[in-house]
Amino acid sequence: MEWLLPLAEAYTKEMSSPGPAYLAAIEAETLSLHPKAHMLCGPVVGRFLALLSSLKQPRYILEIGSFTGYSGLCLAEGLAPGGELHSIEARPAEAAIARRNFNQFMPQVSLHLHEGDAHEILKTLHHPWDLVFMDADKTGYAQYLEQLLPVLAKGALVIVDNTLFHGQVLQTPVSGKNAKAVQDFNQAIKTDPRWEVLLLSVRDGISLIRKKNNHGV
Numbered sequence: 001m002e003w004l005l006p007l008a009e010a011y012t013k014e015m016s017s018p019g020p021a022y023l024a025a026i027e028a029e030t031l032s033l034h035p036k037a038h039m040l041c042g043p044v045v046g047r048f049l050a051l052l053s054s055l056k057q058p059r060y061i062l063e064i065g066s067f068t069g070y071s072g073l074c075l076a077e078g079l080a081p082g083g084e085l086h087s088i089e090a091r092p093a094e095a096a097i098a099r100r101n102f103n104q105f106m107p108q109v110s111l112h113l114h115e116g117d118a119h120e121i122l123k124t125l126h127h128p129w130d131l132v133f134m135d136a137d138k139t140g141y142a143q144y145l146e147q148l149l150p151v152l153a154k155g156a157l158v159i160v161d162n163t164l165f166h167g168q169v170l171q172t173p174v175s176g177k178n179a180k181a182v183q184d185f186n187q188a189i190k191t192d193p194r195w196e197v198l199l200l201s202v203r204d205g206i207s208l209i210r211k212k213n214n215h216g217v
């Protein structure tokens, strides 16, 4: 996988705290066994998620796209005592690995791993999410955010991965289904009066999104 700024990407990793050793083990296992290992968010984004979560101390975290559990374990580092992490994964094999990694490395965390299509599962979950990490199908981002609007807690933070989509959103015209979906999502959020957004050029692009005060609960 080519990143937008490969040298800066390597440097940010080198100059950041490494995080718990089990994360490196999960990354190494995923790299050695999974043909799409690049989907794992990696140490810099992982530390970013852990830091934001620790600052926020959420009661309810929602992750869309568990994969092998790496990012979920990072998010769980900041959970408030008694808090819950709900993570949704469509593929049974990945869900099983994520579940195993959680049981092994964070057995104390109340993990609810929902197996299936997030579009359907979200209809059954109505927790007041404090922190959301969206990292599944890019064509679903807009719909996920719309579904979440009524249930987000006051001051909730929504973190969205891959919003630069390998730099493809910078090309004109933007081509490819996923790049177009991400570009449309970015444009829509920017102009939607209900949301406030900051798109950061961290790794593959991370958007931080907040609901403006006068919308929702």
Ligand SMILES: C[S@@+](CC[C@H](N)C(=O)[O-])C[C@H]1O[C@@H](n2cnc3c(N)ncnc32)[C@H](O)[C@@H]1O
Residues within 6 Å of the ligand: 039, 040, 041, 042, 064, 065, 066, 067, 068, 069, 070, 071, 072, 088, 089, 090, 091, 094, 116, 117, 118, 119, 135, 136, 137, 140
């Ligand atoms: C980019 S990976 C997630 C990586 C993970 N967040 C991490 O950093 O370790 C995306 C995951 O979303 C899952 N996924 C894709 N579409 C989905 C959907 N509609 N519902 C639930 N999961 C989905 C894929 O099977 C894949 O495991």
